[in-house]
Each structure stands twice: as structure tokens, then as C-alpha cells.
Amino acid sequence: MARDKEYNRREFINRGARFTLGLSLAGVGVAAAVNAGSEKYLWQIDPFKCTQCGRCATDCVLSPSAVKCVHAYDICGYCDLCGGYFKPGVTDLDTGAEKQLCPAAAIERKFIEEPYFEYIIDEELCIGCAKCVKGCSAFGNGSLHLQIRHDICVNCNECSIARVCPSDAISRVPASEPYMIKGDFTANESGEAGA
Amino acid sequence: MIRKNYRLGFLVLMVFAFLALNAQQRFPKPEFESGYEQPNTTTPEPRTAGMEVFDVIVLFGVMALATWLILKKRSRRGVLWLSVFTLLYFGFYRNGCICPIGSIQNVTLALFDPGYKISITVLLFFLLPLVFALFYGRTFCAAACPLGAIQDLVVIRPISVSSWVRKTLSFIPHIYIGLAILFAATGTDFIICRYDPFVGIFRTDGPYLMIGLGIAFLVLGMFFARPYCRVFCPYSVLLGFMSHFSKKHITITPSECINCKLCANSCPFDAIEAPIDEKVRTESTVRKNLRNYVIFGLLVPVWIFAGGFAVSKAHVFLSKAHPDVYLSELLIAQPELREDTENLDIQAFLESGKSMDQLVEEASVIRSKFRTGGWYLGGYLGLVLGIMLMNQFVLRKRKDYIPHKRDCFSCGRCMDYCPVGEQSGDRKSGIVKAKQ
Known part of the structure; x- marks a missing residue:
């Protein structure tokens, strides 16, 4: 009899605790659900905040990095002397490897018509170091810029590059608009620069 | 002073914005005469577009199946194969992200930062295992967690650890989850994901430290079974709370315990509590x-x-x-x-x-x-x-060997070792040969 009583008491406590835990779980769920959406989020670089520090190449969990240089052809000047392709101070404009800025030789230079050249990024080779981006932004139109390639990115819960990005250029973006390609995406859309 | 600086900052900002806008017009786009066609900037689709909903369904399915295998079918083999599937699917195929362990931080951030929109699938990843634990014990740990699965498969020679060591170590997950919530709530860092030891192995890529940590955990896990789950896993704190008061929980024996101690020896996690001698309980x-x-x-x-x-x-x-x-x-x-x-x-x-x-x-x-x-x-x-x-001073009456509801992962090894068969009717007819 005494044993039954003890078991009854224990069962009663258990049931009460279970109810309380269930209730608090529901509470947390509802409170979080207020801030929930069905949209999925991906990481992306705001090209107007990016300062081309070079950490995208070194701090991604993948090697080589899921960050690649992309070319927004719409705003490219097709320059012969491309600040993103040539090292500063180069005078003979040919495709000699020692004259190229890109350490991975990932930029292809193609003659279109006098005096215009097209520059194509080979994403297989690109390591996302942003050296060309820096050159292009300093001397050209800034048509070369970094983007996270979602076919490579494993979409970590917290992007390890975002954590070390000095200019907070990497943020979560809705999966319906996963890229910020310059041209389509302007500084006005970019939170701070357009403020 | 602050205001002045603020104004100055704003001015600088405007200048920068102006430069940024104008930089695009430095060299106008040429008008080509040779019929050149400009290539489009590609925007490749995400690797796993639209798989999240499917993932939630798989998670639910795996946990439901695991619960059925443990509570009804009583099949350790079934749980084992299910955990192999989990390892392959959630681990190596889906790269271990997002997992319920890490989702603690997403939920925390959603509660503290109104600007952060949590995805409903992530919220479900957080809630589903806890709801299951509240009703059926930690069946998530048994078969639906890729981190648990990879460790469970390398358990070769588990050693028994004395209870005071285990109890002292069991304090660490509380520190870990506390810090994780503090760091997530202040928007500082997601430390659970940062120090996830197995995600590097799942991706077969990652920093040396991460891979090395994972291998170290696996080697340790051959002897000290499931080290991450028992000593670090922050989610284990929540699962433990839930499982402690769970409605139904794995039972070692299908009918009556004969105090043979086989189950206690079979448990690599020392999660089975021995009966308490009435003589001790004076x-x-x-x-x-x-x-x-x-x-x-x-x-x-x-x-x-x-x-x-x-x-x-x-x-x-x-x-x-x-x-x-x-x-x-x-x-x-x-x-x-x-x-x-x-x-x-x-x-x-x-x-x-x-x-x-x-x-x-x-x-x-x-x-x-x-x-x-x-x-x-x-x-x-x-x-x-x-x-x-x-x-420490709780000395409950206990006549049988029973699993510790908070620490038990419901892996089902003990069921396999229990020599008592499924018995309906006459209890006294005693030991039925263990199914092997």
C-alpha cells in the first residue's frame, strides 16, 4: 500500500513536470514562430560594403572558398588596360603571366574589337581573393566583385567568413533573391551606402 | 560632441555613397560594332533548393520509425540500420547542416533579435526531437542524430566510468548550452556550429583543427562511448529534461527483470541503474x-x-x-x-x-x-x-535494473542482451532463451 502511494506520487509529479515542460516548449515555439517565415535564408556578400580584405579566400570552411569573383558585364568598360587584370605599372598589355594580378590565372582576356577586351572569370580556378576586385574598383568601373556561389556554398548555420568580415558585408538574404550582382543590385538597395 | 561626430560621419558616408555610385560611370559601356554578344552573369541555383521541407519530413519519419523500433518492435538491429541511414543522409549527404543541436542558437536569436527571421523548418528541427523526447525518451539520439550515429558506430571497447566522474562531466553541457545561448542572444557567435567536431568529416572538407577534433573524438569514442553526446552536446540538456519526465521510455525487459545484470554490462554509456539493496536503505x-x-x-x-x-x-x-x-x-x-x-x-x-x-x-x-x-x-x-x-542524497527504492531516463540514448543494446523473452500469461515459467 505504501509503495503504491509512493508510485502514485511519483507519477503525479512526473505528469505535472511533463505538462509544464510541454507547455514551456509550446511557449518557446510560439514565441519563435512569431518571428518565423517560410522563407529560407542564404549568405551573400553586399558588393557595396565589401572592402576586398581577402578573408573570403582564407576563412571559408571549404577550400577553395565558395566565394568567387563574378563579372557584371553590364557595367564593364571593356578596358584594354584593365585594373583587375593587370598588375599596377604594367605597360605592355599582353597576357604574360607575370603581368596578371590574379594569383590563380582565373581571368581570361579576350579581344573583342579595337580597343575593347572582354574579361571572363574561370570559377573553377578562382579562389575568391578579391585582388582583381580591388584593382577594378580602384581604377575601373567596379564590375568585378565577389559573390557567394550557392552551388558550392554549404550554407553553414553561421557563415565563418561573415564572422570575420571587417565590414559586415556578409548577411543572410532570402533564398528568393540569392544574389547581389552589381548592375541589378545598386548601392541604394544596400542598407548603409544608400542611406 | 557626439552629435557633431555623427554629422561628420554622415557626411563622409554620403561622399562615399556618391563615389560608389559614380564609380560605375568612370568608363561608359562601349557600343560594339562587331556584333559582340555580351554574356550573362550566371547565378547558379542553391545546391539544395527546396530540400528543407523534405528534411523535416525525413527527420519526423526517422524518429517515428526509431520510436516504433524501440518501444514496439524492440529491435536493436533496426535502430542500428536506421542510424546508418541517418549518418548517410543527414551526415554525408546533407552535410550535417542544419541540425537540431545548432538550431538552439537560431531559436535563441529569433527570440532576442526581432530582425532575425527564423525559417519555420529550422524551428521544427528544434522542436520535433524535444516533443518526441517528452513522450518517448531520447529516440532522436538513438537513430536520428548524425553526430550520435557516427559515434555509436565506432564504439568498440567501451570502458565503464565511475559515477562521480560521469556526474562531474555532466555539468559541462549546461555550461556549453548556457554560453551558446548567451553568445547567440547577444549576436556574438554561434559557438555550437563553430566547434561542431563532426561537420568537417561530413563535408570531407574543413579546417585542420575541425577535422582533427572530429578524428580525436572518434578515437576517444572507441573507448569512452559517445563522448560528444555525454560530455558536450548542449542539446542533450534539453533532451535530458524532456526524457526525464517522458511518458513512455525504453524498457530493458519485455516482462519481468530477473536481476541478471547482463543489461548493465551491455550498456556502453553506464546509463543503467542497478537495484538498490534494501539493506542499504535503512x-x-x-x-x-x-x-x-x-x-x-x-x-x-x-x-x-x-x-x-x-x-x-x-x-x-x-x-x-x-x-x-x-x-x-x-x-x-x-x-x-x-x-x-x-x-x-x-x-x-x-x-x-x-x-x-x-x-x-x-x-x-x-x-x-x-x-x-x-x-x-x-x-x-x-x-x-x-x-x-x-x-546525491536521493536513494529511491529500486528493485530492478532500469535505464536512467535522462542519460539513456534509447539505443536498444540492453534489449538485445536481456535474456527474458516476451512473456504473456504465466510469469513463473521463467527464462526464455534469448533471441539471437
Whole structure:
């Protein structure tokens, strides 16, 4: 009899605790659900905040990095002397490897018509170091810029590059608009620069 | 002064914005005569577009199946194959992200940062295993967690660890989840994901430290079974709470325990509690225990206060994990670093046009959050410690070998070892040959 009583008491406590835990779980769920959406989020670089520090190449969990240089052809000047392709101070404009800025030789230079050249990024080779981006932004139109390639990115819960990005250029973006390609995406859309 | 600086900052910002807009027109786009066709900038689709909903369904399915295998079918083999599937699917195919363990931080951030929109699938990943644990014990750990699965498969020669070591180590997950919530709530870092030891193995890529940590855990796990689950896993704290009061839980024997001790030897996690000898449980011990229980119970508020005080004192140190706080401290302590062109963080800050006052103000807001959070974290840890000390004096009546509901992963090994067969009707007919 005494044993039954003890078991009854224990069962009663258990049931009460279970109810309380269930209730608090529901509470947390509802409170979080207020801030929930069905949209999925991906990481992306705001090209107007990016300062081309070079950490995208070194701090991604993948090697080589899921960050690649992309070319927004719409705003490219097709320059012969491309600040993103040539090292500063180069005078003979040919495709000699020692004259190229890109350490991975990932930029292809193609003659279109006098005096215009097209520059194509080979994403297989690109390591996302942003050296060309820096050159292009300093001397050209800034048509070369970094983007996270979602076919490579494993979409970590917290992007390890975002954590070390000095200019907070990497943020979560809705999966319906996963890229910020310059041209389509302007500084006005970019939170701070357009403020 | 602040206002003036703010204005100046704004002006600089405007100039930068102007330059950024104008930079595009430095060289106008040429008009080609040779019929050149401009290629389009590609925007490849995400690797796993639209798989999240499917993942939630798989998670639910795996847990439902695991629960059925454990509670109804009583099949260790079934659980084993299910965990192999989990390892392959959630681990190697889906790369271990997102997992319920890491989702603690997403939920925390959603609760504290109104600007953060949590995806409903992530929320379900967080809630589903806990709901299952509340009803059926930790069946998530048994078969639906890729981190558990990879460790469970390498258990070769598990050694038994004495209970005081286990109890002391079981305090670590509380610290871990506390810190994880504090860091997530202040928007500092997601430490659970950062120090996830197996995600590098799942991706077969990652920093050396991450891969090395994973291999170390696996080697350790051959002898000390499931080290991450037992000593670190922050989600285990929540699962443990739920499972402790679960409605149904795995039972070792299908009918009646014959106290053969085979199950206790089979459990690699020392999660099976032996019966308590009635001789030990004399009236005087019970009375002594009760007295100690009450004394330690009265001490709990002291622990809570001491913990809160200690951790809130450490808020200066803890808050340095936040990049803004770190940067502002660095700039105050060593203003000469402003000239250091090698320091990317400082250069980026100077370029951003944000004023020092702004940075310091932001940093102090974050720091005060850490102070408040420190009180909660320390108080919680004090409470846990107090209850752990109280529980030392609990000596419940126990006649059979039963799994410890909080620590048991419901892996089902003990069921396999139990020699008592499924028995309906006559109990006395005794031992039925173990199914093998």
C-alpha cells in the first residue's frame, strides 16, 4: 500500500513536470514562430560594403572558398588596360603571366574589337581573393566583385567568413533573391551606402 | 560632441555613397560594332533548393520509425540500420547542416533579435526531437542524430566510468548550452556550429583543427562511448529534461527483470541503474539523506546568487568575443593602431565612416547585455549545481535494473542482451532463451 502511494506520487509529479515542460516548449515555439517565415535564408556578400580584405579566400570552411569573383558585364568598360587584370605599372598589355594580378590565372582576356577586351572569370580556378576586385574598383568601373556561389556554398548555420568580415558585408538574404550582382543590385538597395 | 561626430560621419558616408555610385560611370559601356554578344552573369541555383521541407519530413519519419523500433518492435538491429541511414543522409549527404543541436542558437536569436527571421523548418528541427523526447525518451539520439550515429558506430571497447566522474562531466553541457545561448542572444557567435567536431568529416572538407577534433573524438569514442553526446552536446540538456519526465521510455525487459545484470554490462554509456539493496536503505540512512537533502536544498539560492555574481563579473572578458567590443577595446587601448594598414578590421572601420563614439556606444550596449546575461547564466549554473548536489542524497527504492531516463540514448543494446523473452500469461515459467 505504501509503495503504491509512493508510485502514485511519483507519477503525479512526473505528469505535472511533463505538462509544464510541454507547455514551456509550446511557449518557446510560439514565441519563435512569431518571428518565423517560410522563407529560407542564404549568405551573400553586399558588393557595396565589401572592402576586398581577402578573408573570403582564407576563412571559408571549404577550400577553395565558395566565394568567387563574378563579372557584371553590364557595367564593364571593356578596358584594354584593365585594373583587375593587370598588375599596377604594367605597360605592355599582353597576357604574360607575370603581368596578371590574379594569383590563380582565373581571368581570361579576350579581344573583342579595337580597343575593347572582354574579361571572363574561370570559377573553377578562382579562389575568391578579391585582388582583381580591388584593382577594378580602384581604377575601373567596379564590375568585378565577389559573390557567394550557392552551388558550392554549404550554407553553414553561421557563415565563418561573415564572422570575420571587417565590414559586415556578409548577411543572410532570402533564398528568393540569392544574389547581389552589381548592375541589378545598386548601392541604394544596400542598407548603409544608400542611406 | 557626439552629435557633431555623427554629422561628420554622415557626411563622409554620403561622399562615399556618391563615389560608389559614380564609380560605375568612370568608363561608359562601349557600343560594339562587331556584333559582340555580351554574356550573362550566371547565378547558379542553391545546391539544395527546396530540400528543407523534405528534411523535416525525413527527420519526423526517422524518429517515428526509431520510436516504433524501440518501444514496439524492440529491435536493436533496426535502430542500428536506421542510424546508418541517418549518418548517410543527414551526415554525408546533407552535410550535417542544419541540425537540431545548432538550431538552439537560431531559436535563441529569433527570440532576442526581432530582425532575425527564423525559417519555420529550422524551428521544427528544434522542436520535433524535444516533443518526441517528452513522450518517448531520447529516440532522436538513438537513430536520428548524425553526430550520435557516427559515434555509436565506432564504439568498440567501451570502458565503464565511475559515477562521480560521469556526474562531474555532466555539468559541462549546461555550461556549453548556457554560453551558446548567451553568445547567440547577444549576436556574438554561434559557438555550437563553430566547434561542431563532426561537420568537417561530413563535408570531407574543413579546417585542420575541425577535422582533427572530429578524428580525436572518434578515437576517444572507441573507448569512452559517445563522448560528444555525454560530455558536450548542449542539446542533450534539453533532451535530458524532456526524457526525464517522458511518458513512455525504453524498457530493458519485455516482462519481468530477473536481476541478471547482463543489461548493465551491455550498456556502453553506464546509463543503467542497478537495484538498490534494501539493506542499504535503512531508516537511519533515509533520515540522514533527508536531512542533507533539505540542507542542500536551502543552499540552492546561495549557489544561484554566487553563480550569477561570478559570471556577471566575467562579463568584460566574455564580451570580448563580440567583434565590436573587441575592436573598440583595441582602439582605446592602442590608438596608434589606427595607422596600422595591415590591421584589416581597423582599416575597414575607419573606411566605414562610423565614428569612434558610435562604436564605443554600440560596444557598451553589447557589454551591458553580457552583464545581464551573465547573471542569468551564472544563476542557471548555480541552480544546476545545487540540484546536482541535492540529488546525491536521493536513494529511491529500486528493485530492478532500469535505464536512467535522462542519460539513456534509447539505443536498444540492453534489449538485445536481456535474456527474458516476451512473456504473456504465466510469469513463473521463467527464462526464455534469448533471441539471437
